[in-house]
Amino acid sequence: MKKTFTINISGTVFHIEEDAYEKLQNYLLKLKNHFGNDDEGKEIIADIETRIAELFLEKAKGEPSVVVAGWVDEVIRIMGTPEDFIEQEGEEEPLAGTAKRKRRLYRDPDHRVIGGVCGGLGAYFNMDPVVLRIIFVVLFLINGIGLLAYLILWIAVPKAVTTAQRLEMRGQEVNITNIQKSIREEVDEVKESYQKFRTSDKYSKGQEGVSKFGDVVYNVLKVTLRVLVVFFGVMLILTGFFGLIGFLSTLIIGHSFVSNWPLLWSPEFHMPEIMNHFVNPGSLTVGIVAIAVLVGIPLLAVLFVGTKMVFRYKSNNAVIGLGMVGLWLVALLTLVFVSAGQIGNFKNRTSLSSSETINCNSCQTLYLELGEDKYDSYAEADFDMERFKMVSVDGENILIGQPRLNVEKSGTDDFSVVVRKRARGKDQDEANSNIQDIVYRYVAKDSTLTFDPYFLLGNESKWRDQTVDITVKVPEGKTIFLGEKLVEIIYDIENVSNTYDADMVGKYWTMTPEGLTLKGAAAPADSLIHVN
Amino acid sequence: MKIENTKAQMRKGVLEYCILLVLDGKPLYASDIIEELKVAKMIVVEGTLYPLLTRLKNDGLLAYRWEESTQGPPRKYYELTDEGREFLGELQKSWNDLVEAVNKIRNHRA
Numbered sequence: 001m002k003k004t005f006t007i008n009i010s011g012t013v014f015h016i017e018e019d020a021y022e023k024l025q026n027y028l029l030k031l032k033n034h035f036g037n038d039d040e041g042k043e044i045i046a047d048i049e050t051r052i053a054e055l056f057l058e059k060a061k062g063e064p065s066v067v068v069a070g071w072v073d074e075v076i077r078i079m080g081t082p083e084d085f086i087e088q089e090g091e092e093e094p095l096a097g098t099a100k101r102k103r104r105l106y107r108d109p110d111h112r113v114i115g116g117v118c119g120g121l122g123a124y125f126n127m128d129p130v131v132l133r134i135i136f137v138v139l140f141l142i143n144g145i146g147l148l149a150y151l152i153l154w155i156a157v158p159k160a161v162t163t164a165q166r167l168e169m170r171g172q173e174v175n176i177t178n179i180q181k182s183i184r185e186e187v188d189e190v191k192e193s194y195q196k197f198r199t200s201d202k203y204s205k206g207q208e209g210v211s212k213f214g215d216v217v218y219n220v221l222k223v224t225l226r227v228l229v230v231f232f233g234v235m236l237i238l239t240g241f242f243g244l245i246g247f248l249s250t251l252i253i254g255h256s257f258v259s260n261w262p263l264l265w266s267p268e269f270h271m272p273e274i275m276n277h278f279v280n281p282g283s284l285t286v287g288i289v290a291i292a293v294l295v296g297i298p299l300l301a302v303l304f305v306g307t308k309m310v311f312r313y314k315s316n317n318a319v320i321g322l323g324m325v326g327l328w329l330v331a332l333l334t335l336v337f338v339s340a341g342q343i344g345n346f347k348n349r350t351s352l353s354s355s356e357t358i359n360c361n362s363c364q365t366l367y368l369e370l371g372e373d374k375y376d377s378y379a380e381a382d383f384d385m386e387r388f389k390m391v392s393v394d395g396e397n398i399l400i401g402q403p404r405l406n407v408e409k410s411g412t413d414d415f416s417v418v419v420r421k422r423a424r425g426k427d428q429d430e431a432n433s434n435i436q437d438i439v440y441r442y443v444a445k446d447s448t449l450t451f452d453p454y455f456l457l458g459n460e461s462k463w464r465d466q467t468v469d470i471t472v473k474v475p476e477g478k479t480i481f482l483g484e485k486l487v488e489i490i491y492d493i494e495n496v497s498n499t500y501d502a503d504m505v506g507k508y509w510t511m512t513p514e515g516l517t518l519k520g521a522a523a524p525a526d527s528l529i530h531v532n
Numbered sequence: 533m534k535i536e537n538t539k540a541q542m543r544k545g546v547l548e549y550c551i552l553l554v555l556d557g558k559p560l561y562a563s564d565i566i567e568e569l570k571v572a573k574m575i576v577v578e579g580t581l582y583p584l585l586t587r588l589k590n591d592g593l594l595a596y597r598w599e600e601s602t603q604g605p606p607r608k609y610y611e612l613t614d615e616g617r618e619f620l621g622e623l624q625k626s627w628n629d630l631v632e633a634v635n636k637i638r639n640h641r642a
Contacts, residue, residue, distance in 0.1 A: 010605040011605050012604060035583065040583075040587075047562065048579060051582075054563065054605065062603070079577060079578045080576065080577020080579040081577075084579065
């Protein structure tokens with residue numbers, strides 16, 4: 001029992017045994033190499049294929065039968081091989097078009113499960129399509145990249161329809177050695193034409209020399225260009241591939257397994273979760289998809305261009321290009337709409353002040369200190385927002401804000417602390433509730449006030465431009481000491497000597513009628529003697 | 533110099549002439565042309581004919597039309613164009629001249 005294939009020659013369907021098929025394929029490949037790949041060559045091949053179909057039909061005598069190797073041998077004998085043509089035409093050199101057939105990527109309609117992508121890739125890379133199918137399925141199960149890649153290839157890669165395309169599908173292997181080889185061949189060509197130019201130059205001058213020189217320049221340029229294109233293409237493939245994997249994985253799984261690529265976020269932070277702090281849940285999913293498309297498409301384009309540069313396959317560029325640009329614009333518009341929707345959430349601003357008098361009638365000096373930074377040891381996101389920080393605590397991301405501390409003259413004889421919280425919301429109520437959610441603490445103990453370095457937005461609250469301003473009111477004649485660490489939160493404290501914030505800490509300041517005045521020399525920070 | 537090569541060169545020169553001659557007056561499709569040429573032992577393998585037909589067609593000497601076939605693929609029927617007929621006339625003349633020239637030399641020697 002022999003395996004048979006079904007083939008289509010010039011519109012007629014034949015069943016053909018495996019060995020006969022191989023033979024016929026080799027023969028047609030030889031003819032193609034002989035006649036070349038231009039329109040004329042294609043027409044000749046098409047005519048010959050028609051004749052072959054006719055000869056097979058004659059053989060079959062109208063009965064359903066299978067093409068066997070003997071038939072193919074006879075057909076080859078009747079039609080002749082390229083060697084016969086050369087002999088009969090009496091030419092010493094083979095015709096133009098002997099260039100080796102480059103392998104091209106096609107979808108294989110004969111070995112397909114869905115679109116023939118894996119079959120075509122298998123033919124291209126000389127791999128068993130089953131292996132590729134498994135890889136695609138696994139990639140799909142992990143994160144969907146498999147499906148995406150498959151769909152793109154399905155759209156981008158043409159189906160092998162004609163015999164010529166089927167042959168190209170399995171033509172000369174494309175691997176590093178062959179790319180190297182073709183480049184080397186081109187280099188040799190350049191050398192040769194340069195040699196010719198050198199030798200001819202001595203004898204003939206003028207027109208011929210000029211045109212030869214032109215050839216040399218052309219060939220040098222051609223090879224250089226090809227090398228550059230391959231190199232550039234490989235770079236593009238790498239950038240596109242890793243960029244895409246990195247980007248999608250930060251977006252979907254939340255961490256990237258390709259670290260240290262410029263596009264990626266810090267591995268412990270997870271794009272959707274970060275967005276969660278700013279955007280309403282409904283718009284969030286839409287926004288994420290839009291961002292994925294917005295960033296993904298250019299990366300895909302890079303990948304696509306790269307593969308085209310290296311492998312030179314045919315595809316319908318216009319359709320793919322326009323499709324991608326269209327999709328990209330849709331994503332852009334979506335993102336603009338989502339963002340516009342978010343702006344409404346910032347429409348109203350409100351503030352809430354609470355004042356507390358510090359019960360410390362007898363103390364002359366109030367010590368202001370900064371509390372322990374309990375988030376210091378946690379991972380911090382690279383996050384560029386004024387006075388806000390994103391920290392990761394036990395896998396959860398928390399957005400924390402920094403308060404601002406000011407010192408003013410008190411209207412009464414007592415020290416007092418005013419905490420003013422502000423937030424925005426889409427209406428007054430929401431702004432108020434956002435304020436209520438803000439958690440900020442300071443502790444008054446004896447003559448020491450300890451301020452938390454951060455305020456929290458509260459459980460479910462999103463970032464709505466929340467701020468916390470602390471004002472310590474100092475009565476005339478009394479003194480405050482600013483702890484060294486306070487430098488982190490003090491904000492533009494007015495004083496008589498116009499000392500900068502950073503230089504104010506670690507010192508005693510007395511409230512005089514003119515304002516805050518430096519008291520004597522700086523006290524050492526570690527000798528905090530409480531005068532009580 | 534191989535004799536085969538010389539013979540091939542000679543045949544190649546007149547092959548185009550023979551194709552035009554076969555097609556003079558009646559359109560034929562490739563297999564018919566092949567039959568005629570094979571009978572006259574002008575070609576050995578059929579593959580030789582197709583590039584020639586294509587070239588003659590591209591040079592405007594031949595034209596073809598498709599005709600459905602009861603069995604097998606549609607056939608290309610070739611026929612001479614006006615230019616082809618003119619060309620054939622020229623070739624006839626120069627062939628006669630050649631034959632005359634060769635005969636003259638042969639007779640002179642004999």
